Amino acid sequence: MQRKEITVLGLGYIGLPTAVVMARAGHHVKGYDAKREVRESLRKGKIHITESHLQEAFTEAADRRCLEIAESVENSDVYVICVPTPFCEAEKGKTADLSFVEAAAKEVAGVLKRGDLVILESTVPPHTTAGITKLLSEKSGLSEQDFYTAHCPERVLPGNILYELKHNDRIIGAADPKAAEMTKELYETFVAGGRCYICDDVTAELCKLAENTFRDINIAYANQLSMICESAGIDVFRLIGLANKHPRVSILTPGLGVGGHCLAVDPWFIVEKYGEEASLIQTAREINEKKPVWVKEKIADELGQDKGKKIGILGMTYKPNIDDMRESPSVILAEALKNDGYQVYGCEPNSHGDTIGGIRIVPLDEILDMCDYVVVALAHDEFKSEEVRRKIIERPHYDCIGLLRS
Ligand SMILES: NC(=O)c1ccc[n+]([C@@H]2O[C@H](COP(=O)([O-])OP(=O)(O)OC[C@H]3O[C@@H](n4cnc5c(N)ncnc54)[C@H](O)[C@@H]3O)[C@@H](O)[C@H]2O)c1
Known part of the structure; x- marks a missing residue:
């Protein structure tokens, strides 16, 4: 050419x-x-x-x-x-x-x-x-x-x-x-x-939206299971591990929600145009949007009215090992906890900024020393070492992604 x-x-x-x-x-x-x-x-x-x-x-x-x-x-x-x-x-x-x-x-x-x-x-x-x-x-x-x-x-x-x-x-x-x-x-x-x-052009447009919606719906299923398991008093990661032993089952890992410029956005473009036919797509979006708010409520229940507690969130981007903060569930969680009156800090090794959405960013060793409660939001490589995991386990924490399971 x-x-x-x-x-x-x-x-x-x-x-x-x-x-x-x-x-x-x-x-x-x-x-x-x-x-x-x-x-x-x-x-x-x-x-x-x-x-x-x-x-x-x-x-x-x-x-x-x-x-x-x-x-x-x-x-x-x-x-x-x-x-x-x-x-x-x-x-x-x-x-x-x-x-x-x-x-x-x-x-x-x-x-x-x-x-x-x-x-x-x-x-x-x-x-x-x-x-x-x-x-x-x-x-x-x-x-x-x-x-x-x-x-x-x-x-x-x-x-x-x-x-x-x-x-x-x-x-x-x-x-x-x-x-x-x-x-x-x-x-x-x-x-x-x-x-x-x-x-044709419309097939290409809908194809892209269908791909991201497929991922969003599958993550919503894992996230919904995590909420069901919490009510049932069982470990969702153990449950999914066992369910995936079935030769035709492959459930994804739950997390704090779904973020980013694509998965958290594109399904709405289908709902916008074909709302009546798109009820599954809309429900999946709503489940994924609800997850960080649900985690916030779990933490608030655990900490009660003691608003003097310092909460550290490990991972502020929307997925591991990138620097993109768009539609990040961690930012949504941090802001919700802050609005409830807690002192909230974030740790984001992939960002050079001092703050993200009004939340102060603190280096990893510092946040683990200063915070009373730690939320593991993402599996950034920096969080995976034995030493970091041990430090997190030593204090009250909420592990959204199963990072601390051996
Ligand atoms: N980021 C991804 O992983 C990804 C993956 C697949 C599809 N997409 C899609 O690709 C598109 C771009 O996403 P992105 O992540 O690169 O966005 P981005 O925000 O990183 O980059 C977009 C850039 O466009 C610039 N811009 C805005 N208006 C402009 C104009 N009129 N003329 C010239 N520049 C302009 C902005 O300043 C910005 O730098 C979006 O539709 C997104 O949904 C993104």
């Missing part, structure tokens, strides 16, 4: 590694992020997120000038939109906030020309790609037949993004088969270990 001029809009957890991988595949990539501090940091050669091997890969691509950081969206052959799609609380419940995607599309429309390809990678509710195509046409003055749009949702695992970008299968959806073919041809220049499957 010919070397393409590509602009990637949004240089976060998805856009930055994608830009790097495309540049390494031989394309000329211009990365644009709406945040000036992101552009400035990248221009100085320093990536602003924590992701394995990304700094070295970025430096190499930038040094070879295959990847440049742009001050605005510039003329290209291909535009890849990787901006956030959070939800917002609307009257009818949680709905997708498409304002970032629309803003990015408007920026693309300003430079769009005949024959260009626009790829939406952000996770979106069904029919969004069609809406973005219409918006691009209206704002650029081109007809919808003059350019190409496709949806290629991302399914990488944070912490292993560079590997998975090259080895995961990709789903490419477009209303126009030529747009899907053009996108497939481009992605096959860097998806070396996986395959690219083509479908």
Whole structure:
């Protein structure tokens, strides 16, 4: 395939590694992020997120000038939109906030020309790609037949993004088969270990949401079992271990809830559009959202009215060994305990900040010395040593993840 001029809009957890991988595949990539501090940091050669091997890969691509950081969206052959799609609380419940995607599309429309390809990678509710195509046409003055749009949702695992970008299968959806073919041809220049499957745009949109909803529902089952076991007075981890001895049963491990920008958000995009048919999906979301509040009540029952107690929460990100705090159940728990009047501290080895959501962050040895009660929220590597586990066990604690079981 010919070397393409590509602009990637949004240089976060998805856009930055994608830009790097495309540049390494031989394309000329211009990365644009709406945040000036992101552009400035990248221009100085320093990536602003924590992701394995990304700094070295970025430096190499930038040094070879295959990847440049742009001050605005510039003329290209291909535009890849990787901006956030959070939800917002609307009257009818949680709905997708498409304002970032629309803003990015408007920026693309300003430079769009005949024959260009626009790829939406952000996770979106069904029919969004069609809406973005219409918006691009209206704002650029081109007809919808003059350019190409496709949806290629991302399914990488944070912490292993560079590997998975090259080895995961990709789903490419477009209303126009030529747009899907053009996108497939481009992605096959860097998806070396996986395959690219083509479908229509709505199937691709719903496919991404269905994948994350599958995970959310399965975690909700484990979390619900943990609450049932507590009422039954039995150990949920022992129960699940035994149940999984069945050859066709594989129950997941319960936790403090479900966080992150994907699993905690995407199922709502299905509920928003197909609420009547999506009762299981909605219930699973509600169970996972309830779990940190339920843990807070357990701790408050144990500690009673003694609000002078210092509570330390081990792990503030939304899952182990990453630095991403978005929708983190630990933050929800910490804030709920703080609102109840307790003195709450967090320990987060993957963050350099002093506070997270108003909660003071304290180093591991300090938090174990100063706190009267410890909540084990995540299995970060730093928490797994014999010495740390012994120190936790010595004091009152609540282990959400079974880390302290031998
Ligand atoms: N993070 C993941 O693991 C993951 C996995 C699969 C899918 N996704 C999806 O990918 C999309 C991006 O997620 P992310 O985690 O990379 O988000 P992020 O917040 O890490 O990065 C998004 C970036 O886009 C920038 N931005 C916002 N509006 C912009 C605009 N108009 N023009 C240019 N830049 C703009 C922001 O400043 C930010 O740096 C979301 O839809 C998310 O659901 C994320």
